Amino acid sequence: MSVRKAVTLSFLSLFSVGLARNWDYSFIALEQTIDKPDILDINLEMRRLVKRDYAVNGTITFKKEVGSSLQVSCKTYRSPRGNDDYKPMPFILPKLSAKDFINGVYKEILMNDVHRCSNAPYFEDEWNEIIKGTYTFNMCKLNFDNWPESVLPGFYKLVMDTFDDNDERVCSLGVILQIEFIGD
DSSP: OOHHHHHHHHHHTTOOTTOOOSEEEEEEEEEEEESOTTTEEEEEEEEEEETTEEEEEEEEEEEEEESTTOEEEEEEEEESSOSSOOEEEEEEEEEEEHHHHIIIIIIIIIHHHHTTTBOOOOOSSOOOSOEEEEEEEEEEEOOOTTSOSOOOSEEEEEEEEEEOTTSOEEEEEEEEEEEEEOOO
């Protein structure tokens, strides 16, 4: 098994496909930090559609050609009360090349949702192209159907960082959700 496949499967273990869940979420915040705007610019916002339904609008612009030099990592954190006492969770994605991220996590978790509402890449087999240009997202709905059946209530923060070939951070994108029990 390739390293990319093993890392992707490990990260995907956070998700359990096809189970009825006993929780719901509220979107709390979208945090964006651009450290190198000459490489990448992100201008995204969340919009509430109905009570617990949200969509993403905005753009991600790669100002320079991005190949294997850009790396992506993801970390998850949880806080029982959401008062900035977030503790790291074991669900991490160590640094992967942009190509490995696109062919793994993006393809498995995001691609089917965002290709309907954006010009983000959609592909069948493997992505081998250079990334450059602006990707526009128009009312892309968040889909949490693949998350686990049981999740502890609290606040969750997912942080995705990108790094250049000098291992310097290019940008950081964080999403904060509140999870609450529903039903029985």
